[in-house]
Amino acid sequence: GQNIDQPTEMTATEGAIVQINCTYQTSGFNGLFWYQQHAGEAPTFLSYNVLDGLEEKGRFSSFLSRSKGYSYLLLKELQMKDSASYLCAVRDRDYKLSFGAGTTVTVRA
Amino acid sequence: IAGITQAPTSQILAAGRRMTLRCTQDMRHNAMYWYRQDLGLGLRLIHYSNTAGTTGKGEVPDGYSVSRANTDDFPLTLASAVPSQTSVYFCASTPTSGSGSGELFFGEGSRLTVL
Numbered sequence: 137g138q139n140i141d142q143p144t145e146m147t148a149t150e151g152a153i154v155q156i157n158c159t160y161q162t163s164g165f166n167g168l169f170w171y172q173q174h175a176g177e178a179p180t181f182l183s184y185n186v187l188d189g190l191e192e193k194g195r196f197s198s199f200l201s202r203s204k205g206y207s208y209l210l211l212k213e214l215q216m217k218d219s220a221s222y223l224c225a226v227r228d229r230d231y232k233l234s235f236g237a238g239t240t241v242t243v244r245a
Numbered sequence: 246i247a248g249i250t251q252a253p254t255s256q257i258l259a260a261g262r263r264m265t266l267r268c269t270q271d272m273r274h275n276a277m278y279w280y281r282q283d284l285g286l287g288l289r290l291i292h293y294s295n296t297a298g299t300t301g302k303g304e305v306p307d308g309y310s311v312s313r314a315n316t317d318d319f320p321l322t323l324a325s326a327v328p329s330q331t332s333v334y335f336c337a338s339t340p341t342s343g344s345g346s347g348e349l350f351f352g353e354g355s356r357l358t359v360l
Contacts, residue, residue, distance in 0.1 A: 184346035237287035
């Protein structure tokens, strides 16, 4: 099974940078995902890491260290529309995804 | 528009009643999943299916059943609903072959209230 931990809440100012950490313990690692979920909506895919290192996609970057069971999602140049919940998820070898409880990010003007 | 369709969008149900949440995808994804989302607990896997004709139990399967008669449909049934099954239910799918990352594609969710 998976044990996935991420902070409950974070607050940042528009234009700033926020880093959301995620630690996990898994019985069979097969990839780590980050999803964004706005209130009342379905989660949408942000990023995927299966090898160690940094993956960059525009204002969003995600990092993975498999040996440490650690990932982070970096959000740069924060915009008001980035206020949402960010979900860390780990996939196992059976293609099942387990999710953390999510981090609610509030962007203030 | 290709994607995943869930129905109903919202439902209020009396305890003890039987309820089926429908999920259909037209992306020919072989794997499908049902999650429930509760405040503070995140998304928890109920049941999954890696291919038509097979199903498996997730983290919280009790009180729920699924079937996968074909690739496109993956209904979730609550045989006798209880108030603790009040939740938002998300159906998702993914291709487990090919060159993509295999991210999950989610339906819009079904909000179920059991009284």
